[in-house]
Each structure stands twice: as C-alpha cells, then as structure tokens.
Amino acid sequence: MAKTPLLQNKHLLVAAASIGVGLAVLGIKYAAYLMTGSVALLSDALESIVNVLTAITALIAIRVGAHPPDRRHPFGHHKAEYFSAVLEGALIIVAALFIFHEAYGALLKPRALTEPAAGLFVNGVATALNAGWAWLLMNRGRIWKSPALEGDGRHLLTDVITSVGVLAGLILATLTGWSILDPLIAGAVAINILRMGYDLAIQSMSHLMDEAASPNIEARIREAIRANAGGALQAHDIRTRTAGPATFIEFHLVVPGAMTVIAAHEICDRLEAAIEADIKGAEVVIHVEPEHKAKHKGAVEV
Ligand code: ZN
Numbered sequence: 001m002a003k004t005p006l007l008q009n010k011h012l013l014v015a016a017a018s019i020g021v022g023l024a025v026l027g028i029k030y031a032a033y034l035m036t037g038s039v040a041l042l043s044d045a046l047e048s049i050v051n052v053l054t055a056i057t058a059l060i061a062i063r064v065g066a067h068p069p070d071r072r073h074p075f076g077h078h079k080a081e082y083f084s085a086v087l088e089g090a091l092i093i094v095a096a097l098f099i100f101h102e103a104y105g106a107l108l109k110p111r112a113l114t115e116p117a118a119g120l121f122v123n124g125v126a127t128a129l130n131a132g133w134a135w136l137l138m139n140r141g142r143i144w145k146s147p148a149l150e151g152d153g154r155h156l157l158t159d160v161i162t163s164v165g166v167l168a169g170l171i172l173a174t175l176t177g178w179s180i181l182d183p184l185i186a187g188a189v190a191i192n193i194l195r196m197g198y199d200l201a202i203q204s205m206s207h208l209m210d211e212a213a214s215p216n217i218e219a220r221i222r223e224a225i226r227a228n229a230g231g232a233l234q235a236h237d238i239r240t241r242t243a244g245p246a247t248f249i250e251f252h253l254v255v256p257g258a259m260t261v262i263a264a265h266e267i268c269d270r271l272e273a274a275i276e277a278d279i280k281g282a283e284v285v286i287h288v289e290p291e292h293k294a295k296h297k298g299a300v301e302v
Pocket residue numbers: 236237252289293295
C-alpha cells in the first residue's frame with residue numbers, strides 16, 4: 001500500500017523552533033546564574049538542556065526517521081531517534097551530577113546571592129518565555145491532533161512550575177538570609193533532572209529491544225480482526241513491535257483447508273486495510289494456515 005509520511009513539515013518547524021527557544025532560555029537563565037552565583041538558578045538553567053536535547057531527538061526522528069525504507073533498511077529508519085535519546089538520557093544524567101557537585105560546594109560554604117533582584121528578574125523573563133512556548137505547543141498539539149506535541153507542551157509546563165518554585169525559594173532565601181536554601185533547592189531540581197534522564201534512557205532502550213505496542217493498541221488490533229475476518233476461523237500468535245511512529249503487526253490466520261488462495265488473500269487484504277485504517281503507522285503481515293493448525297491458546301475467534 002502507498003505510505004503517507006507520518007510526520008510533516010510543520011512538525012519539523014516546531015522541533016527547530018523548540019531548539020531555538022530552549023537555547024535562548026538556557027542562555028538567559030545562565031546569565032541569571034552568573035549575576036547571582038546561585039546554584040539553584042544554575043540548576044534551573046541546566047534543566048533547559050533537557051528540552052534542547054529532546055527537541056534535537058524530535059528533529060532526528062523527523063529528518064532521519066521519516067526516510068522511506070530502502071534496500072538496507074527495509075523496515076524504515078524510525079529507530080534512529082532512540083539512539084539519540086539513549087545518548088541524551090546519559091547527557092542529562094551528567095548534567096544532574098554536575099549540579100549535585102556544585103550544590104555540595106555551596107552547601108559546605110553557603111553564601112548570600114549577589115544582585116538577587118536583577119538575577120531573579122532575568123530568570124523570570126526566561127520562565128515567561130518558556131510558559132508562552134508551552135502554551136503554544138499544547139495549543140498546536142490539540143489543533144493538529146498530535147499527542148506528542150501536546151505532551152512536549154505539558155512537559156515544558158512542569159518546567160515552568162519548577163522554575164516558579166525555584167524563584168519563590170530564592171526570594172525566601174533573600175528575604176530571610178537563609179543562604180542554605182540555595183543549594184537545597186538546586187539539589188531538589190537535580191533529583192528531578194536525574195529522574196527525567198533515567199526515564200528517557202530506560203524508555204529508549206526498551207524501544208530498541210523491540211517493545212510491543214501498548215495494551216490499548218493490541219486490544220484495538222484484536223477488535224479489528226474480530227470485526228473483519230469473516231470467512232476465516234481464527235487468528236493467533238499476534239505479535240507487535242513498535243519503532244517510532246510505526247507499529248509492525250503479524251499474526252497467523254486460520255482458514256478452511258479447502259479455501260482458495262484468492263479467497264484467503266481477500267480476507268487478508270480486508271484485515272490489513274481495517275487495521276491500517278484504525279492504527280496510524282501500522283504495517284501488517286499475515287500468515288495463512290489451514291484449520292488443523294488452529295491453536296486454542298491466545299487465539300482470536302472470528
Ligand atoms: Zn499458526
């Protein structure tokens with residue numbers, strides 16, 4: 001069947017703009033750190049690295065992953081994004097360890113912030129920029145029906161909330177003179193960054209190991225088989241694996257032994273069309289077998 005590209009140009013534009021916004025936020029927040037010497041503001045700045053790196057992964061997914069299958073890669077190039085994501089997970093973990101190191105130094109030798117008002121204002125400007133971009137991503141995600149984009153927007157919104165928490169803590173530290181709050185806040189942000197890096201690395205490795213489609217998708221596949229396999233007797237050994245936006249699906253279809261190849265193939269075409277229409281990015285392969293091969297375990301009766 002003809003394949004339509006799963007990811008379009010507007011996604012490319014959004015991914016590129018996300019890298020730009022992420023770098024701008026990183027730069028402005030780093031300037032706020034330099035003005036104040038606050039490790040909490042440093043940790044808030046480094047959190048933007050996560051967004052820059054995930055936007056780069058998205059760009060790789062769109063540029064490399066969207067290449068059509070070729071002779072050497074007949075299943076496509078979707079997994080390119082997982083390689084970059086594993087590497088990025090590792091980089092994010094390194095950033096978190098770096099913050100722990102800096103926070104530990106500040107914990108041993110707490111010091112008052114220099115230029116707190118100006119520094120907090122500059123950080124606030126970058127946080128507002130992030131909030132605006134988060135809103136835009138969620139808005140476009142809804143309009144373009146892209147859960148990935150909406151998810152990116154929601155992730156960015158949690159960053160904004162963290163940043164507001166950091167700012168509130170630093171205002172408290174400045175007003176009360178509790179300099180120890182600065183490294184403590186930085187440590188809390190670093191734990192959050194560490195968790196994000198770990199999740200990203202683990203998820204990507206699981207996908208590289210041919211992870212199955214979600215239980216929800218598998219239920220929909222079974223439903224589509226049940227509804228469209230008229231003439232066949234049973235389907236079994238349903239296996240799925242995902243690669244980026246693609247879902248590869250295979251199963252055995254049991255038909256009466258005397259059925260003609262033409263008739264069996266017609267059922268297969270109908271099933272393939274139904275599943276591929278229901279599940280975006282699905283590619284279905286069906287193995288036909290005569291009735292004495294029917295299995296009773298895990299079979300979908302039709
Ligand atoms: Zn079989």
